[in-house]
Amino acid sequence: MNARIIGTGSYLPERVVHNTELEKLMDTTDEWIRERTGIEQRHYAAEGETTVDMAEHAARRAIEAAGLAPGDIDLIVFATATPDLVFPNCGTLLQARLGCTGAPAFSVEAACSGFIYALSIADKFVRAGEAKRALVVGAETLTRITDFTDRTTAILFADGAGAVVLAASEEPGILSTQLHADGSYKDLLYCTGGVSKGYPPDSGNRAVIRMAGRETFKVAVTMLGNSVDEVLAKNGLPKSAINWLVPHQANIRIIQAVARKLDLPMERVIVTVQDHGNTSAASVPLALDTGVRDGRIRKGDLILLEAFGGGFTWGAALVRM
Numbered sequence: 001m002n003a004r005i006i007g008t009g010s011y012l013p014e015r016v017v018h019n020t021e022l023e024k025l026m027d028t029t030d031e032w033i034r035e036r037t038g039i040e041q042r043h044y045a046a047e048g049e050t051t052v053d054m055a056e057h058a059a060r061r062a063i064e065a066a067g068l069a070p071g072d073i074d075l076i077v078f079a080t081a082t083p084d085l086v087f088p089n090c091g092t093l094l095q096a097r098l099g100c101t102g103a104p105a106f107s108v109e110a111a112c113s114g115f116i117y118a119l120s121i122a123d124k125f126v127r128a129g130e131a132k133r134a135l136v137v138g139a140e141t142l143t144r145i146t147d148f149t150d151r152t153t154a155i156l157f158a159d160g161a162g163a164v165v166l167a168a169s170e171e172p173g174i175l176s177t178q179l180h181a182d183g184s185y186k187d188l189l190y191c192t193g194g195v196s197k198g199y200p201p202d203s204g205n206r207a208v209i210r211m212a213g214r215e216t217f218k219v220a221v222t223m224l225g226n227s228v229d230e231v232l233a234k235n236g237l238p239k240s241a242i243n244w245l246v247p248h249q250a251n252i253r254i255i256q257a258v259a260r261k262l263d264l265p266m267e268r269v270i271v272t273v274q275d276h277g278n279t280s281a282a283s284v285p286l287a288l289d290t291g292v293r294d295g296r297i298r299k300g301d302l303i304l305l306e307a308f309g310g311g312f313t314w315g316a317a318l319v320r321m
């Protein structure tokens with residue numbers, strides 16, 4: 001049995017923040033942000049709007065696109081680093097809203113790679129016959145852990161949600177997923193606080209993102225390059241078989257480096273970083289839904305998803321749509 005993506009959905013909060021608005025808040029310029037990151041604008045959640053609020057919109061759209069009702073969902077795997085509450089987990093909070101109670105629902109925390117991890121887990125449930133219609137979500141309110149006094153990170157991160165529905169199928173779907181982590185890099189990209197460790201007074205008693213950007217960039221390009229090679233080799237497929245690259249949207253220069261590695265022209269890459277910024281676990285399903293809804297990604301296409309994030313964690317998935 002295979003797991004096929006039969007529906008995608010996404011949601012972006014209403015408020016759009018252009019680079020020029022950030023110029024007024026910190027010592028930065030629209031030109032620097034565009035050149036170094038590719039970002040032009042991003043979306044910020046409204047006050048009181050939570051990760052699960054956004055996830056609910058994305059999930060309902062994915063379920064509708066799949067031609068299902070919420071009650072058909074028998075597994076929820078929810079990737080986020082910015083949960084509404086410590087517990088119940090976001091998967092169960094979403095489940096209560098959708099009304100598909102009884103099935104397993106849980107969260108996965110693997111920072112920006114969260115969605116690839118969640119997809120890999122859900123795929124295994126479906127292949128094992130333990131779920132028939134799984135909802136896989138990536139959603140974040142990163143602005144709640146952004147330090148707006150740190151221009152090196154504040155210009156990058158944003159909010160949003162994306163979701164897919166996986167269905168058990170005899171046709172091929174998710175061909176394989178390759179996950180990796182190297183915790184020895186924990187100090188290059190992290191959040192400064194948490195429930196058990198506490199919250200540092202020097203960040204106003206809230207947890208905020210810290211990143212050594214240049215070092216993270218280098219490792220990301222190397223590991224993502226290795227990952228895409230690995231997932232193709234595992235499936236015995238050449239680079240030329242890929243129809244679309246759907247990458248994590250952290251930086252246009254990282255995306256271009258992976259595309260070059262795959263000999264893929266940028267016309268074959270779904271790029272949303274200019275409009276969405278870095279939405280961590282939401283970025284890959286947001287980009288996927290963009291490509292599906294605007295008609296670029298079609299049934300039968302071979303797509304390669306990849307992501308890299310704090311931990312470090314990284315991974316790739318090869319998917320027949």
Ligand code: UT7
Pocket residue numbers: 027028029032033036037112151152153155212213214215216217220250251254278280308309310
């Ligand atoms: O999603 C999880 C994974 N995340 C990533 O993979 C992100 C990886 N890193 C990056 O995308 C890039 O490293 C950044 C976009 C974060 C930074 O770009 P960079 O080209 O690596 O810049 P840099 O850190 O080397 O900084 C270059 C200069 C510095 O000034 P000096 O030391 O050369 O005088 C920074 O202080 O740019 C300065 N700078 C800024 N200037 C204007 C840093 N941030 C800003 C800013 N506006 N916002």
